[in-house]
Every structure is written in C-alpha cells, then in structure tokens.
Amino acid sequence: MTIKLGVPSKGRLMEKTFDWFGARGVSLTRTGSEREYAGAVDGIDGVELVLLSAGEIPRELKAGRIHLGVTGTDLIQEKLGLWEQQVEPLAELGFGRADLIIAVPQCWVDVDLLEDLDAAAAAFRKAHGFRLRIATKYHRLVRDYLRENGVADYQLVDSQGATEGTVKNMTAEAIADITSTGETLRANHLKILSDGPILRSQATLFRSRNAQMNQTEKATLQELLEALDLDR
Numbered sequence: 545m546t547i548k549l550g551v552p553s554k555g556r557l558m559e560k561t562f563d564w565f566g567a568r569g570v571s572l573t574r575t576g577s578e579r580e581y582a583g584a585v586d587g588i589d590g591v592e593l594v595l596l597s598a599g600e601i602p603r604e605l606k607a608g609r610i611h612l613g614v615t616g617t618d619l620i621q622e623k624l625g626l627w628e629q630q631v632e633p634l635a636e637l638g639f640g641r642a643d644l645i646i647a648v649p650q651c652w653v654d655v656d657l658l659e660d661l662d663a664a665a666a667a668f669r670k671a672h673g674f675r676l677r678i679a680t681k682y683h684r685l686v687r688d689y690l691r692e693n694g695v696a697d698y699q700l701v702d703s704q705g706a707t708e709g710t711v712k713n714m715t716a717e718a719i720a721d722i723t724s725t726g727e728t729l730r731a732n733h734l735k736i737l738s739d740g741p742i743l744r745s746q747a748t749l750f751r752s753r754n755a756q757m758n759q760t761e762k763a764t765l766q767e768l769l770e771a772l773d774l775d776r
C-alpha cells in the first residue's frame with residue numbers, strides 16, 4: 545500500500561527532479577545498476593519511486609496507476625484531452641522550460657506572422673496541388689491552435705524527433721516543435737513566427753485525479769505534500 549511517484553527515468557528532467565525533491569528533504573535515488581530502472585524514496589515511508597519515460601507519465605497519471613508525476617506541461621496538454629479533469633498541477637519546478645513554436649524557413653521573407661502563413665499555405669496549395677506540410681509530434685496542440693487562429697490550409701506530418709531536419713529533407717515545409725535556446729532552429733535555417741508561442745512549458749509536479757487511495761495512503765500523500773511545502 546504505497547503512494548506512487550512517477551519521475552522521468554533519464555535525460556534532462558531526471559537529475560533536476562531529483563535535485564528539486566532533495567532540496568526539500570525528500571531524497572530520490574536510483575537503486576540497482578546504472579541501467580536498471582529502479583529507485584527509492586528516502587525521508588517518507590510508504591512512497592514508491594516509479595521511473596518512467598517523460599512521455600508516458602501523462603498516461604499513467606490519467607489511468608491512476610501513479611498518484612503523483614513529474615513531466616512537462618506540454619506533454620500533459622498534448623497527450624490528455626480535457627487534461628484539467630485528469631490531473632491537478634501542484635507545483636511548477638522551474639526547469640525543463642521550453643516553448644512550443646511554429647517555424648518556417650528563414651528565406652520565407654514574406655512570412656512573419658500566422659496570417660502570413662495562412663496566405664502562404666493557400667498559395668502553396670494552388671502551386672503544388674497539395675497542402676503545406678507542418679512536421680510535429682504535438683498534433684493536438686498544433687491543430688487546436690491553428691483552428692482557433694483560422695488557419696486551415698495545411699496538413700500535419702508526424703515527426704517524433706529531429707523535427708527541424710524535415711524541412712531540409714523536404715518532408716515538410718514548416719515545423720511545430722519545442723525550442724529552448726533556439727540553437728537547433730538557427731542551425732537548420734528556420735525562424736519562429738512572431739505571434740508568440742503556442743504554449744510555454746516547464747517541468748511540473750502533477751497529482752492524478754483518478755488514483756484510488758485508502759486512508760493510510762491519503763495520510764502518506766498528505767505527509768509528502770507537507771514535506772514539499774505543498775499542503776493546502
């Protein structure tokens with residue numbers, strides 16, 4: 545009978561998540577060999593550490609298989625429809641900051657704003673006989689954003705990584721992806737539309753609204769939130 549805390553199992557989010565909890569007196573550690581996905585929580589009894597891919601944490605929170613989870617707001621909003629009904633954000637952790645943006649080739653001098661992209665997309669369809677392609681892994685967020693802003697003449701093509709390379713490889717004309725320093729965009733001769741980002745994301749601690757708990761587990765969760773200074 546434990547409270548399950550889901551934390552990214554590797555990469556940029558894992559170490560900073562460990563630091564964030566450690567600074568609040570809750571020590572998270574990886575146990576076993578370097579490659580074994582096993583971990584422990586010291587400081588509070590009855591809390592189990594579950595190491596997971598950042599991209600899978602939204603699904604596990606929704607299913608109620610973990611009670612708490614750390615992942616990016618972008619992944620929560622992309623992967624969960626009506627996300628606010630499934631999870632509650634408890635704390636923004638101040639790292640893993642990135643903006644979801646739309647970018648086009650730097651040489652498209654007439655395209656600076658979304659309305660320019662709309663015009664370019666219509667012209668593109670006329671000229672080429674198919675819709676302008678936007679490569680992304682953020683299908684839900686990009687579709688919703690473009691619909692809200694009246695852009696319709698495009699198609700999304702799926703890209704699960706190295707998305708900035710799709711324009712050079714001629715599998716897309718534009719991209720929608722996360723950027724942090726902007727270096728990957730610059731290196732691939734892309735520029736961001738000036739309207740502002742689709743979403744500003746950062747690593748966030750979420751609570752599942754669907755995880756079942758008995759009285760002991762409720763008390764453990766309360767104790768953990770108090771230790772993290774998040775009790776209310």
Ligand SMILES: Nc1ncnc2c1ncn2[C@@H]1O[C@H](COP(=O)(O)OP(=O)(O)OP(=O)(O)O)[C@@H](O)[C@H]1O
Binds near residue numbers: 599
């Ligand atoms: N360059 C970046 N700087 C800071 N945060 C980033 C950057 N790129 C992605 N992120 C954020 O890190 C989180 C995890 O990103 P990503 O989807 O790349 O997962 P990952 O680290 O590859 O892990 P996995 O593939 O195991 O899910 C996301 O919330 C994303 O917004």
Ligand SMILES: O=P(O)(O)OC[C@H]1O[C@H](OP(=O)(O)OP(=O)(O)O)[C@H](O)[C@@H]1O
Binds near residue numbers: 721
């Ligand atoms: O603005 P920057 O600081 O250059 O960072 C942005 C890059 O970081 C992420 O890629 P990641 O490293 O996760 O690799 P991926 O392409 O496999 O997603 C993101 O998808 C961008 O490609």
